[in-house]
Amino acid sequence: MTISNLRIDPDRLMARLRALGQVGALAGGGVCRLALSDEDKAGRDVVTGWMRELGLDVAIDAIGNVVGTRAGEENLPAVMVGSHIDTVRTGGLFDGNLGVLAGLEIIAVLNDAGLSTRRPVAVGFFTNEEGARFAPDMMGSAVHQGFLGLEEAYQVRGIDGVTVRDELQRIGYLGPEPVGQHRAHCYFELHVEQGPVLEEKSVPVGVVEGVQGISWTQYRIIGVSNHAGTTPMRLRHDAGYVAAAIACEARRIANQMGGDQVATVGVNELTPNLINVIAAEALVTVDLRNTDEEKLKHAEALMADFIETAARNEGVSVSSQVLARFEPVVFDREKVDSVERLADQLGHKTMRLPSGAGHDAQMFAPNCPTAMIFVPSRDGISHNINEYTAPEEVAAGGDVLLQLVVENALK
Amino acid sequence: MTISNLRIDPDRLMARLRALGQVGALAGGGVCRLALSDEDKAGRDVVTGWMRELGLDVAIDAIGNVVGTRAGEENLPAVMVGSHIDTVRTGGLFDGNLGVLAGLEIIAVLNDAGLSTRRPVAVGFFTNEEGARFAPDMMGSAVHQGFLGLEEAYQVRGIDGVTVRDELQRIGYLGPEPVGQHRAHCYFELHVEQGPVLEEKSVPVGVVEGVQGISWTQYRIIGVSNHAGTTPMRLRHDAGYVAAAIACEARRIANQMGGDQVATVGVNELTPNLINVIAAEALVTVDLRNTDEEKLKHAEALMADFIETAARNEGVSVSSQVLARFEPVVFDREKVDSVERLADQLGHKTMRLPSGAGHDAQMFAPNCPTAMIFVPSRDGISHNINEYTAPEEVAAGGDVLLQLVVENALK
Numbered sequence: 001m002t003i004s005n006l007r008i009d010p011d012r013l014m015a016r017l018r019a020l021g022q023v024g025a026l027a028g029g030g031v032c033r034l035a036l037s038d039e040d041k042a043g044r045d046v047v048t049g050w051m052r053e054l055g056l057d058v059a060i061d062a063i064g065n066v067v068g069t070r071a072g073e074e075n076l077p078a079v080m081v082g083s084h085i086d087t088v089r090t091g092g093l094f095d096g097n098l099g100v101l102a103g104l105e106i107i108a109v110l111n112d113a114g115l116s117t118r119r120p121v122a123v124g125f126f127t128n129e130e131g132a133r134f135a136p137d138m139m140g141s142a143v144h145q146g147f148l149g150l151e152e153a154y155q156v157r158g159i160d161g162v163t164v165r166d167e168l169q170r171i172g173y174l175g176p177e178p179v180g181q182h183r184a185h186c187y188f189e190l191h192v193e194q195g196p197v198l199e200e201k202s203v204p205v206g207v208v209e210g211v212q213g214i215s216w217t218q219y220r221i222i223g224v225s226n227h228a229g230t231t232p233m234r235l236r237h238d239a240g241y242v243a244a245a246i247a248c249e250a251r252r253i254a255n256q257m258g259g260d261q262v263a264t265v266g267v268n269e270l271t272p273n274l275i276n277v278i279a280a281e282a283l284v285t286v287d288l289r290n291t292d293e294e295k296l297k298h299a300e301a302l303m304a305d306f307i308e309t310a311a312r313n314e315g316v317s318v319s320s321q322v323l324a325r326f327e328p329v330v331f332d333r334e335k336v337d338s339v340e341r342l343a344d345q346l347g348h349k350t351m352r353l354p355s356g357a358g359h360d361a362q363m364f365a366p367n368c369p370t371a372m373i374f375v376p377s378r379d380g381i382s383h384n385i386n387e388y389t390a391p392e393e394v395a396a397g398g399d400v401l402l403q404l405v406v407e408n409a410l411k
Numbered sequence: 412m413t414i415s416n417l418r419i420d421p422d423r424l425m426a427r428l429r430a431l432g433q434v435g436a437l438a439g440g441g442v443c444r445l446a447l448s449d450e451d452k453a454g455r456d457v458v459t460g461w462m463r464e465l466g467l468d469v470a471i472d473a474i475g476n477v478v479g480t481r482a483g484e485e486n487l488p489a490v491m492v493g494s495h496i497d498t499v500r501t502g503g504l505f506d507g508n509l510g511v512l513a514g515l516e517i518i519a520v521l522n523d524a525g526l527s528t529r530r531p532v533a534v535g536f537f538t539n540e541e542g543a544r545f546a547p548d549m550m551g552s553a554v555h556q557g558f559l560g561l562e563e564a565y566q567v568r569g570i571d572g573v574t575v576r577d578e579l580q581r582i583g584y585l586g587p588e589p590v591g592q593h594r595a596h597c598y599f600e601l602h603v604e605q606g607p608v609l610e611e612k613s614v615p616v617g618v619v620e621g622v623q624g625i626s627w628t629q630y631r632i633i634g635v636s637n638h639a640g641t642t643p644m645r646l647r648h649d650a651g652y653v654a655a656a657i658a659c660e661a662r663r664i665a666n667q668m669g670g671d672q673v674a675t676v677g678v679n680e681l682t683p684n685l686i687n688v689i690a691a692e693a694l695v696t697v698d699l700r701n702t703d704e705e706k707l708k709h710a711e712a713l714m715a716d717f718i719e720t721a722a723r724n725e726g727v728s729v730s731s732q733v734l735a736r737f738e739p740v741v742f743d744r745e746k747v748d749s750v751e752r753l754a755d756q757l758g759h760k761t762m763r764l765p766s767g768a769g770h771d772a773q774m775f776a777p778n779c780p781t782a783m784i785f786v787p788s789r790d791g792i793s794h795n796i797n798e799y800t801a802p803e804e805v806a807a808g809g810d811v812l813l814q815l816v817v818e819n820a821l822k
Contacts, residue, residue: 195641212640216686226791228675228698229623229767230606233665235791240676244658251652254644264639265651266686268679275627275677275696275734285686287639323686356640380637380646 003410004345006109008402010395013105017394020046020085020101021093030385031093035086035128035139036064036164041171043085047100047125054107056123059182060175063143063153064127064168067182069120070107072409077368078122079409080184081106081401082360083191084129084140091130092387094192094394098375100125102190102398106405117409119185126360127173133158141360143179145367150179186335186408187364190373190401192389194357196380203351204396205343206374209336211355211362212260212289213296213328218267219246219307223316225272225280237315240270240279242307249306250286253299260291260354261299291328291354328354329362332369335404339371342403348396357382371404373397414821415756417520419813421806424516428805431457431496431512432504441796442504446497446539446550447475447575452582454496458511458536465518467534470593471586474554474564475538475579478593480531481518483820488779489533490820491595492517492812493771494602495540495551502541503798505603505805509786511536513601513809517816528820530596537771538584544569552771554590556778561590597746597819598775601784601812603800605768607791614762615807616754617785620747622766622773623671623700624707624739629678630657630718634727636683636691648726651681651690653718660717661697664710671702671765672710702739702765739765740773743780746815750782753814759807768793782815784808 023046024031024039033039048066051058056068069078083099103123110121126144131137134156142148154165168174193199198206223239247265254263264287271281286303290296311318336352343350355362355372364370375397378388434457435442435450444450459477462469467479480489494510514534521532537555542548545567553559565576579585604610609617634650658676665674675698682692697714701707722729747763754761766773766783775781786808789799 193641194638195643196637196646197641197643200646214640218686226607227605227767227793228677229625229673229700230604230608230793231673231767231791232606232608233662233673235607235611238662238675240679241658241662244655244676244679247652247655248659251644251649262640262642262644264649264687264689265655266639266681266688266690267684268651268655268681269684270677270679273678273680275629276675276698277677278675279677287687289640356638356642380642382638382641 003406006113006402006406008105008109008395008398010391010398012108013101013394013398014391016050016101016104017093017097020097026090026385028385031087031091032089033085033087034089034133035130036167036171040086041173044173047085050104051123054104054111056107059177060173061177061179061181062150062175063140063179064173064175065124065140065144067122067124069122070110072120073116073118076119077183077185078120079405080122080124080187081405082124082126082187083189084360085125086128086130088130088132088383090385092382092384094387094389095194095382096129098192098394099190102401105398106402109402118411119409121405121409122182129360134164138358138360138363141363145363146180147363184364184368186369187361188371188401188404189359189361190397191359192377192382192387193374194377194382197353198374198376199378199380201351203349204375204393205348205350205400207336207340207350207352208331208355208372208374209352210291210331211329211358212291213293214324214326215288215296215300216285216324218283218285218321218323220319221282221316223280223314226278228276228278231278236278238278239282239316242310242314242316243268243282243284245310246284246286246307249303253302257295257299261295262289262356263299289356293327296328329365331365331371335369335371338404338407339373339400343400346399346403348400373400414817417524417813417817419516419520419806419809421802421809423519424512424805424809425802427512427515428504428508431508437501437796439796442498442502443500444496444498445500445544446541447578447582451497452584455584458496461515462534465515465522467518470588471584472588472590472592473561473586474551474590475584475586476535476551476555478533478535480533481521483531484527484529487530488594488596489531490816491533491535491598492816493535493537493598494600495771496536497539497541499541499543499794501796503793503795505798505800506605506793507540509603509805510601513812516809517813520813529822530820532816532820533593540771545575549769549771549774552774556774557591558774595775595779597780598772599782599812599815600770600772601808602770603788603793603798604785605788605793608764609785609787610789610791612762614760615786615804616759616761616811618747618751618761618763619742619766619783619785620763621702621742622740622769623702624704625735625737626699626707626711627696627735629694629696629732629734631730632693632727634691634725637689639687639689642689647689649689650693650727653721653725653727654679654693654695656721657695657697657718661714664713668706668710672706673700673767674710700767704738707739740776742776742782746780746782749815749818750784750811754811757810757814759811784811
């Protein structure tokens with residue numbers, strides 16, 4: 001057996017993806033397994049069952065993270081593969097699930113090949129990555145890696161008013177294992193891109209360099225409501241105009257900075273929102289992201305300066321509230337290079353790109369060498385029942401993950 | 412008696428304004444007399460009663476317009492003073508009512524002075540000027556002056572589903588008089604400015620040169636909803652960005668054109684309106700006004716060109732719907748000059764300005780010499796329970812109207 005000839009079985013992996021997609025399946029396609037719901041419990045039972053069938057030692061920790069471990073020749077920290085199996089309300093079959101089930105596929109390949117590794121290989125799925133029912137998102141991995149306290153997480157109430165702790169208990173996944181028991185030697189995550197870049201470039205394997213830093217700010221602009229006909233332009237204090245100017249400036253900043261910088265104004269609400277009344281009030285949000293913290297700070301500063309000037313010129317007041325702020329995450333340089341090298345060896349075109357969305361991997365990145373592999377999302381669509389990645393793309397990403405795991409588990 | 416020494420009695424006029432303000436009074440101040448409601452009927456009864464007390468010959472026409480006439484020495488078309496007494500849902504005491512009750516005050520002055528005039532003097536109030544219950548606004552004067560068919564007006568259904576005809580009948584104001592029977596020799600309307608200009612300039616009497624033309628267009632922009640983090644700027648089709656760009660361009664056009672040009676984007680709605688999702692859809696309205704039809708057309712053309720280019724550049728589709736389009740109205744030059752001259756003679760500062768709002772006077776303007784007099788609105792506020800004009804400003808405007816009526820009725 002030549003190790004570099006090992007390949008995953010894409011049919012077996014796709015079959016598991018489809019089977020898990022039946023749990024909480026929606027009428028029109030797609031799936032709904034909100035974290036710690038009955039459907040999530042059913043999905044957890046299925047995946048945990050597969051772990052046991054594959055001979056893994058399954059541990060469930062106090063925040064409901066499940067880690068199945070294939071023992072190594074030595075009792076060392078494991079090479080860990082992970083992601084999540086909870087979904088948004090109208091989710092697809094790939095987001096999260098792909099990373100977990102590709103991990104199981106790798107275990108199956110190792111088992112079939114009778115290959116023993118120096119280090120253990122572990123496959124984990126982490127509680128409430130999506131944050132669609134409980135905030136914050138990436139909860140399980142955050143607790144696992146020490147960035148969120150267990151008690152704090154327990155007390156979080158979902159959109160339906162119940163606590164994380166009560167729901168963990170109710171579905172039987174408040175496990176006996178202390179959180180963070182399974183320290184990883186390194187952590188790898190295969191995920192769908194959730195964006196259009198790989199498809200646009202016809203590249204099956206994305207080499208993820210890191211996760212963009214995120215800056216979310218909400219601005220409430222207070223102007224003066226007035227008649228659209230009788231109020232001369234120079235006497236206006238138009239909250240709606242300042243809101244629009246902010247959205248235009250966000251675009252200008254992103255275009256001017258270029259590179260990874262993105263800027264989005266997704267919320268814009270006017271009051272009273274009438275055709276012939278100058279808006280008294282406007283609510284807008286600005287979403288800024290960059291892989292470079294200094295650049296992200298620069299974008300924030302440009303935006304803040306602009307808003308201050310625009311508000312003064314228009315004679316409106318603006319109050320702001322930071323809704324989220326995460327620094328960029330940079331993945332391990334050597335592991336990122338490995339992803340690229342292994343994909344090359346496997347004959348797959350690659351490109352480097354940042355992740356625009358958050359992932360469990362970013363919780364591991366500060367504590368152990370971490371890397372992610374992206375595969376294309378058809379039409380860039382995710383969080384949508386039409387989310388799709390072709391079997392050959394799943395196979396390409398899965399094979400890179402397999403080689404990466406084996407390479408790190410053997411040495 | 413020197414005619415130029417005639418003055419209105421501001422206390423008597425203010426007392427009538429307050430008394431009419433009690434009909435349909437709101438708890439916190441202000442008034443609600445939606446057209447053809449029970450409150451409107453009660454207000455009509457009060458004003459019609461005053462007309463009869465003043466000896467006017469009261470005629471109610473088939474669309475509910477009420478005209479009270481003081482006979483002249485000759486049976487000629489009357490010098491007509493008019494406005495409306497219906498209000499918006501949270502209206503003030505002055506809008507419309509001032510023009511009607513100032514007309515009654517003039518009748519009282521003429522009666523007290525025992526002054527007979529060559530031409531009759533008529534005071535009218537016209538049905539549903541506000542359009543707050545039935546569309547279109549200025550309905551009664553539009554039917555009166557031949558710009559809207561009686562049957563068409565009858566069939567209009569209000570926001571509560573009932574027809575104009577049924578409500579006219581129900582409140583007893585479907586009158587026997589054929590519409591338009593009372594042709595006016597000339598028409599004058601005293602009104603609150605509903606804007607901040609006179610107050611800002613400390614000018615009590617506004618000489619209204621005309622009514623701005625109005626262009627209302629609604630744009631529906633269809634883009635592509637996508638992830639705010641994973642979608643590079645160059646691959647976006649952001650409906651929200653195009654909406655914001657339209658609002659910024661509207662401001663730019665108004666500033667660049669200057670003069671009377673105003674532009675307002677009062678409605679801006681995004682779908683799905685989420686912080687981290689590029690808007691799939693946006694709805695915006697553009698309100699453009701100018702006193703000059705050619706300039707208004709120019710503003711419309713600039714806006715249309717901009718939107719076409721912006722949509723093409725962003726890869727979104729835009730559909731537009733014209734919600735209203737009225738050409739500017741220019742009041743009679745000689746009567747406008749008269750307003751200015753008479754105010755000068757009375758020692759009141761004046762300034763010329765356009766009306767940014769629609770008024771019954773604009774329906775008369777194409778058919779007979781027409782002029783309007785504005786008095787200041789405190790803080791520019793109207794359509795608001797805090798609408799206010801000081802008694803000395805009411806007196807100034809009322810005296811100009813009195814002199815204007817007498818001058819035209821005598822000759």
